[in-house]
Amino acid sequence: MRERPIRRAANAVFTFGWTMGQSALALGDHAIRHDATSLRRYPRRWADGLLRAWGIRLDVQGLERVPTGERLVILCNHQSYIDVVALFHVLPELPVFLAKKELSRVPLFGRVMGELGHVFVDRGKHEQAIASIEAAARTLRPGMPVVVFPEGTRTRRPVIQPFKKGAFHLAKAAHAPILPIGIVGSHEAWPRGTAAPVPAEVKLRIGAPIPAPEVDALPLDELIARARADIVALTGLPAADRSEGRRPR
Numbered sequence: 406m407r408e409r410p411i412r413r414a415a416n417a418v419f420t421f422g423w424t425m426g427q428s429a430l431a432l433g434d435h436a437i438r439h440d441a442t443s444l445r446r447y448p449r450r451w452a453d454g455l456l457r458a459w460g461i462r463l464d465v466q467g468l469e470r471v472p473t474g475e476r477l478v479i480l481c482n483h484q485s486y487i488d489v490v491a492l493f494h495v496l497p498e499l500p501v502f503l504a505k506k507e508l509s510r511v512p513l514f515g516r517v518m519g520e521l522g523h524v525f526v527d528r529g530k531h532e533q534a535i536a537s538i539e540a541a542a543r544t545l546r547p548g549m550p551v552v553v554f555p556e557g558t559r560t561r562r563p564v565i566q567p568f569k570k571g572a573f574h575l576a577k578a579a580h581a582p583i584l585p586i587g588i589v590g591s592h593e594a595w596p597r598g599t600a601a602p603v604p605a606e607v608k609l610r611i612g613a614p615i616p617a618p619e620v621d622a623l624p625l626d627e628l629i630a631r632a633r634a635d636i637v638a639l640t641g642l643p644a645a646d647r648s649e650g651r652r653p654r
């Protein structure tokens with residue numbers, strides 16, 4: 406349908422302009438006020454503006470299950486950039502993300518992420534990635550949950566990829582509960598390889614937290630299997646045997 410590429414192009418232009426504009430305002434505000442509280446208003450404003458412009462409707466279930474006022478690691482499947490925006494909009498406490506290092510180099514936006522405490526991980530350098538995860542565990546504090554996409558990248562089709570271990574090392578090191586969230590519909594709205602989303606409904610299904618004592622007690626492989634099974638059940642998506650994000654060699 407002709408209107409879909411036109412809408413994607415319009416949304417791409419808006420996304421770039423809105424992101425750069427909000428980033429510039431946030432940095433300007435921060436330079437004047439030197440107030441982290443005022444800076445933290447901007448991610449929600451940015452997310453709300455994008456969702457409205459994109460025409461994304463969120464259907465959220467289980468929000469009452471989100472613990473507040475405590476250390477928390479949130480795990481989500483990752484289908485598109487909509488996931489990040491939706492989580493900024495929905496979660497009761499503003500999260501920080503374990504994000505790929507490339508985002509730190511985005512003009513203005515990367516600097517805002519750094520000021521807000523998001524943790525950048527160099528996925529191509531194992532030792533540096535481990536050091537970033539250890540640093541995140543040391544700084545994890547109540548009221549500022551950390552969001553991790555344990556698949557490591559966006560999927561190329563709607564499946565649940567195998568999970569990487571970093572998020573689980575983080576939760577164990579921080580003695581924090583794990584909250585699984587399943588996201589459905591963002592892949593269809595914004596598949597990899599397209600410039601921007603088109604209007605759609607995206608579902609967020611929030612599961613029961615895995616308590617911190619269980620996170621500490623379970624062997625790593627069992628903990629990974631349990632969290633992945635929870636997200637498979639929440640989304641109703643099939644579990645892939647291998648990472649859909651890897652390109653064939």
